[in-house]
Amino acid sequence: MAIVEMNSSPEQQPKMSPLIDSHAHLDFAEFDHDRAELFEKMKAQGITQVVIPGVSEDKWLNQLHIASTYNCAFALGVHPWFCDSMTEQTLPNLRQLLLSLHQQRKLVAIGECGLDKLHKSNFTTQLSVFRAHILLAQEFDLPLIIHCVKSHEEMLGLLKSAKNAKKGVIHGFYGGPELALRYVNLGYKLGIGGLLLNDSAKKLQQTVAQLPLSAFVLETDSPAMSPISSENDRNTPLILPLLLKKIASLQKKTNVLISEQLYFNATQLFDL
Ligand SMILES: [Zn+2]
Numbered sequence: 001m002a003i004v005e006m007n008s009s010p011e012q013q014p015k016m017s018p019l020i021d022s023h024a025h026l027d028f029a030e031f032d033h034d035r036a037e038l039f040e041k042m043k044a045q046g047i048t049q050v051v052i053p054g055v056s057e058d059k060w061l062n063q064l065h066i067a068s069t070y071n072c073a074f075a076l077g078v079h080p081w082f083c084d085s086m087t088e089q090t091l092p093n094l095r096q097l098l099l100s101l102h103q104q105r106k107l108v109a110i111g112e113c114g115l116d117k118l119h120k121s122n123f124t125t126q127l128s129v130f131r132a133h134i135l136l137a138q139e140f141d142l143p144l145i146i147h148c149v150k151s152h153e154e155m156l157g158l159l160k161s162a163k164n165a166k167k168g169v170i171h172g173f174y175g176g177p178e179l180a181l182r183y184v185n186l187g188y189k190l191g192i193g194g195l196l197l198n199d200s201a202k203k204l205q206q207t208v209a210q211l212p213l214s215a216f217v218l219e220t221d222s223p224a225m226s227p228i229s230s231e232n233d234r235n236t237p238l239i240l241p242l243l244l245k246k247i248a249s250l251q252k253k254t255n256v257l258i259s260e261q262l263y264f265n266a267t268q269l270f271d272l
Pocket residue numbers: 023025053112221
């Protein structure tokens with residue numbers, strides 16, 4: 001009954017839902033000098049949750065420390081760029097760490113992991129390491145945070161035969177509607193980041209204009225991918241309101257409605 005009363009009040013302004021950055025490396029050294037200040041600014045802008053993805057074994061412990069200090073959700077995994085620095089123990093260590101943390105609500109995904117043909121030399125290793133991450137996602141019943149560059153056919157092939165129920169997100173998605181739909185039809189979401197603010201990203205803008213809102217989650221990939229040349233090109237979650245506005249204008253819907261759906265998508269995907 002309370003809901004009916006709230007909605008029926010003519011003075012009630014529709015409220016924006018909180019913003020979630022589904023992919024930000026806030027554990028990186030680029031944030032060491034002003035991390036606490038940044039979290040304060042984020043709070044003031046309604047950015048209430050961040051998922052900090054893992055990238056390599058040597059960074060996991062510091063990442064866990066930062067995530068617990070700032071009460072952030074996190075994922076653990078090996079980024080394809082760092083497959084070369086793995087040892088035989090890296091994957092067993094990852095599994096052990098996941099076993100010790102999987103009761104924690106803040107462990108929300110496996111990753112980031114994936115395939116990247118811009119780093120072609122170790123592509124065979126990348127394939128086997130990514131397969132191992134799919135199995136971990138299955139074992140721990142968590143979604144995958146996937147990095148995929150110039151390897152979409154291989155990726156789609158692997159995801160098609162994978163048995164991980166929670167699926168995941170193709171982070172930093174930059175492709176057109178056709179490719180986007182192939183992922184969405186497999187049950188994956190698309191992480192939309194700062195590239196969308198770049199006027200030359202026409203394919204991505206078409207994707208965001210044409211696909212249903214349920215397909216997207218917001219992300220920044222901070223400190224990388226800065227769409228604004230300020231702060232020495234360091235990217236931060238503070239661009240999320242701009243991203244939200246851009247999605248609203250492409251989808252021809254209100255900011256409030258977009259914020260509601262994106263909040264729902266991220267909380268549902270990561271069980272936040
Ligand atoms: Zn990343």
